[in-house]
Amino acid sequence: MSENDDQDRELPASEKRLREAREKGDVPRSRDLSAAVVVLAAVSTLIASADQMALHASNIMHVGLRYSRADLFAADGASHALATAGLEALKMLGPVFSVTIVAAIAAPALLGGLNFSGEALVPKFDRLDPIKGFGRLVSMNGLVELLKSLLKVILIGGVLAMYLRSTTRELVAVGAGSVNNGIAQSFRMLGHASLLFGSMLGVIALVDAPWQKFSFAKKMRMTKQEQKDEHKESDGNPELKSRVRQMQHQMSRRxxxxxxxxxxxxxxxxxxxxxxxxxxxxxxxxxxxxxxxxxxxxxxxxxxxxxxxxxxxxxxxxxxxxxxxxxxxxxxxxxxxxxxxxxxxxxxxxxxxxxxxxxxxxxxxxxxxxxxxxxxxxxx
Missing domain, CATH: 3.40.1690.10 (secretion proteins EscU)
Structure with missing residues (x-):
C-alpha cells in the first residue's frame, strides 16, 4: 500500500468490509496479549499447585531410584515402572496443561473475538515475494515489531537477571536439604520466575493491544470510491432499480x-x-x-x-x-x-x-x- 493510498483512505470501514475481513480470518490480534494470558494462567496454576506437583515429582524420582535388579528381570517390571512414572507425570502436569489449553483458546477473544476461517488456512504464496517482504520490514508495523522485540529483551531479560541475582543463595541451598524440600523449592522459584516473565509480557501487551486495534482500523479504512462501489454493489444499479420500480408501478396500475x-x-x-x-x-x-x-x-x-x-x-x-x-x-x-x-x-x-x-x-x-x-x- 503506497503513501498516497493511505492518504486517500480517510473513511472508516463499513460493516460489510469488516464482515468480509472477518470471514477471511482478518481480525485484530495481539500475539503478546495471548502469550501473556497463557503464561500467567499456567504460572498461576503452577504456583497454586506447587506442593502437589513437588509431591508427584518426588514420586517419579522414587520410582527411578527404587528400580531394583529383580524389577529389571521381571516380565512386567519395566512397563510397570514406566506406567507408574507416566501416571505421576500426568497428575503433575495435567492441571497446567489443561489451564494452558483453555487460556490459549480464550485469549484471542479478548481482542478480536473467537473466529475460525478456513480461508485463513490457505497458503498465501505472495508472502514469499522478497520485495514485498522487505517492504513489510521497513514499514511502520515492522518498526513497531522491532521496538517490541527490543523492549522484550530489555524488560524480560533485565527482570529475570535481577531475580536470579537476588535468589543466588536459594539456588545454592536447593541441593543442601532433603529431596522433597529441594524439589518444592525449585518449583516455587520456577513459578516466581515465570510469574515475572508473564508480568513483563503483560506490560508489553498493554502497549501492543491498542496498537493492533489502531493498525487494524487503519488497514480497513476505505476510500470514497470504495465506499461508492460498495453502496452500488449493496443497493444495486440505480437505473435497474428505477426500471424495476417502474415496472412494479405499471403492474400495480393494471x-x-x-x-x-x-x-x-x-x-x-x-x-x-x-x-x-x-x-x-x-x-x-x-x-x-x-x-x-x-x-x-x-x-x-x-x-x-x-x-x-x-x-x-x-x-x-x-x-x-x-x-x-x-x-x-x-x-x-x-x-x-x-x-x-x-x-x-x-x-x-x-x-x-x-x-x-x-x-x-x-x-x-x-x-x-x-x-x-x-x-x-x-x-x-
Missing amino acids: RMMQDVPTADVIVVNPTHFAVALRYDDGAMRAPRVIAKGVDVMAQQIRDVASAHKLPFVEAAPLARALYNTTEVGKEIPAALYVAVAQILAYVYRLKQAVANGDLPPDPPTPEIDPDLLGPYRMDT
Missing part, C-alpha cells in the same frame, strides 16, 4: 384498473380526483378503496367506470380526503365512515329510483374534516 369494474361507486372531484369504492357487508368491516388517481389516472378510472355504467358521485372534499388517507386495497378510516355511508345510501336510493322510474334523489354533501385532506386542501 391490477387497479382491472378492479374498477367491481366498484360500487366512483367519488370524483369532479375532474382532478377519482376514487373507486367497494363495500361487501358480508366480507368487509368497512368500505374499501380499490382504485384512485389524479388527473390522467383519474380520467382513466372514469373511462373504465363509464364503460361499465358505474354511478358517479361528485363530492370534492370526500374524494380528496379518500385519496390522501387511504391506500389502494385498504379500508377507509373511521373518520370517513359517516361520509361514505351517505354516499353509498345515495347510490342505493338512486338505483331504486331508476328501477321504479322515480325522480333521482338529491346528492349528499358530506362534511369532511379539513385535516383529512392533507396537502390536497381545497382553495377557499
Whole structure:
C-alpha cells in the first residue's frame, strides 16, 4: 500500500468490509496479549499447585531410584515402572496443561473475538515475494515489531537477571536439604520466575493491544470510491432499480384498473380526483378503496367506470380526503365512515329510483374534516 493510498483512505470501514475481513480470518490480534494470558494462567496454576506437583515429582524420582535388579528381570517390571512414572507425570502436569489449553483458546477473544476461517488456512504464496517482504520490514508495523522485540529483551531479560541475582543463595541451598524440600523449592522459584516473565509480557501487551486495534482500523479504512462501489454493489444499479420500480408501478396500475369494474361507486372531484369504492357487508368491516388517481389516472378510472355504467358521485372534499388517507386495497378510516355511508345510501336510493322510474334523489354533501385532506386542501 503506497503513501498516497493511505492518504486517500480517510473513511472508516463499513460493516460489510469488516464482515468480509472477518470471514477471511482478518481480525485484530495481539500475539503478546495471548502469550501473556497463557503464561500467567499456567504460572498461576503452577504456583497454586506447587506442593502437589513437588509431591508427584518426588514420586517419579522414587520410582527411578527404587528400580531394583529383580524389577529389571521381571516380565512386567519395566512397563510397570514406566506406567507408574507416566501416571505421576500426568497428575503433575495435567492441571497446567489443561489451564494452558483453555487460556490459549480464550485469549484471542479478548481482542478480536473467537473466529475460525478456513480461508485463513490457505497458503498465501505472495508472502514469499522478497520485495514485498522487505517492504513489510521497513514499514511502520515492522518498526513497531522491532521496538517490541527490543523492549522484550530489555524488560524480560533485565527482570529475570535481577531475580536470579537476588535468589543466588536459594539456588545454592536447593541441593543442601532433603529431596522433597529441594524439589518444592525449585518449583516455587520456577513459578516466581515465570510469574515475572508473564508480568513483563503483560506490560508489553498493554502497549501492543491498542496498537493492533489502531493498525487494524487503519488497514480497513476505505476510500470514497470504495465506499461508492460498495453502496452500488449493496443497493444495486440505480437505473435497474428505477426500471424495476417502474415496472412494479405499471403492474400495480393494471391490477387497479382491472378492479374498477367491481366498484360500487366512483367519488370524483369532479375532474382532478377519482376514487373507486367497494363495500361487501358480508366480507368487509368497512368500505374499501380499490382504485384512485389524479388527473390522467383519474380520467382513466372514469373511462373504465363509464364503460361499465358505474354511478358517479361528485363530492370534492370526500374524494380528496379518500385519496390522501387511504391506500389502494385498504379500508377507509373511521373518520370517513359517516361520509361514505351517505354516499353509498345515495347510490342505493338512486338505483331504486331508476328501477321504479322515480325522480333521482338529491346528492349528499358530506362534511369532511379539513385535516383529512392533507396537502390536497381545497382553495377557499
